[in-house]
Amino acid sequence: MWGIVKEEKVEEEEEHFTPECKFKECVFENYYVTYSSILYRQTQSGRAWYIGINRDGQVMKGNRVKKTKGAAHFLPKLIEVAMYREPSLHDVALQSPPRKTPKTSSDSPVLQNGKKDPKSKTKTSS
Template sequence: MRARTVPRADDPRPTQKCWKWTPSAQKVFRRGRMNVPLYVVLFAQLIRAAAVTGSIRVSPEQQLLEASISGRRTGRLYCRVGIGFHLQIHPDGRVNGSHEPNQLSVLEIFAISQGVVGIRGVYSNRFLAMNKRGRLLATETFTEDCKFRERFQENSYNTYASVAHGGRRSGRQWYVALNKRGKAKMGSSPRVKAQHVSTHFLPRFSLHERIQHGFTITERGQETKTPPHRDSPKAPAPKTSIGTGQRQTQPVKYWPKYRFG
């Protein structure tokens, strides 16, 4: 509703008009002002609902990744080639090996399906992948290139072959491998084979998990050993009784001597 205009008496320009709020106009303004918080709440709810619907739309690869997080293993992959290297993943996407274990070599191995795993760098938060040329790299998102087939060798080492890429004509698999200098080798190289030392990796799990298992084992051992320790003080009890018996025989032996002497 439009407010009425009343000219002011002290205004030197009587032609100009000033605005004055009427009671009806004030009521309309107050009603609209009271509804502003309701509009804000409704707008916030709409934004939240849009965010929830957007988060529900997850790719199949992401759903598969979230479902496999439960069977993860945290540790390091040690390759015995050369002086020995730990596979490490850098935040910039590089993949190589380091002789000394560090935070970049801490990896998380999680199962995707039977015999197929994914490898993620804990510090870099990137996934190990192999492109169509056989080159090792690290990606921020989990794709088909990040799937590797894990196989156990007779020498207690593991090999990791790419699931998405390999030799189409020859049928040869492309493996994750390191050279003698600790650099990543091309999986498409004909020298990279399952029998070669450069493709053999030994999973080394974190010491924290070993310590926890060790404590549980020692606690069980202590519980089994505690009953003998509790019974051990009872062993000298018969010795004391024997000693008391000897002391009782001694006064009997020398008692007549003190009586008649």
Template sequence: MAAAIASGLIRQKRQAREQHWDRPSASRRRSSPSKNRGLCNGNLVDIFSKVRIFGLKKRRLRRQDPQLKGIVTRLYCRQGYYLQMHPDGALDGTKDDSTNSTLFNLIPVGLRVVAIQGVKTGLYIAMNGEGYLYPSELFTPECKFKESVFENYYVIYSSMLYRQQESGRAWFLGLNKEGQVMKGNRVKKTKPAAHFLPKPLEVAMYREPSLHDVGETVPKAGVTPSKSTSASAIMNGGKPVNKRTRTSRRDSHISPFTCYKLVPALPLFERGSFYLSNGIESQNTKSH
């Protein structure tokens, strides 16, 4: 009897000992909080670094993409002509609404400020210090035009760089009754010569053009290069423009125009419409 009891006790102790060894310890079950915290921090650093690298790559790609929203349009003058740019860069008016020479890119380059670029030639329309219009291969301050809506809902364009010194009157783009471009200082904003109606064809995205100095502009052969600035031309801020050496004769080159049928007007776009000044040959009121 005693031997049976002793063997039972020994068996119970052995089972208790085996259960004790099989049970996982508290140290094995629970890991150190500091270690967990370190692992979490490491994982977060890896995640944030990957997100940052991905964001930088995406940002670089975005910078290369076009960022300016403009339009491809034809500019219809109230005189009855479409503004056109010939392959040599010469500007005049035509009544043909089907030629590619009447297509222009209207690129917003500031608040209510646009650049006018010929689609076929890639040249910018610019106005020099004497009010003459000329084509520019590079985008310069003379290529900037302020876009305003007149009382009759036509759009007028004025030079951002030049205006009359005494009166402060702006110089506008325009076409005369014969479809020729005019000097900016001879165009009045109340006359049909300065009133344009954009006829947009499509919306397009453009890269922001790089701004160059006026002296870097290279006029195309066969058209009037940039004239020397006159004493009556000043910047909008009131600072006189530095005079440059005259490089060409006063007469501007005007190409012949062709008459064709008109097309109905399309609705105005809020931004980006190119329109040009009338082509009347006249002397500067201040200097002559």
């Protein structure tokens, strides 16, 4: 069963999937979803046709529905909800491997731009 746009109205269902059954789904910041037709647009302005349902529950003409109107806003139905507990910093510290302590500067020569520091060179007598 597929929803289709035909003759400026959204039909109930179609047995076969056709280009009229393709819709673009857009999610707004308030989590409402709109569906616009991929195939049909306004002839003059190029604005997309949206699926909309009026107060009586009847399907509205696609060219009369705008994305900002409540008739075009739908709430998605959650299929599965997974709740995860956010780890605290204490849990992360316990699970992390122990850190290696850095070597002191006396153990290794100091590097500047990939070269040994001239101050740290030992004097050699010639």
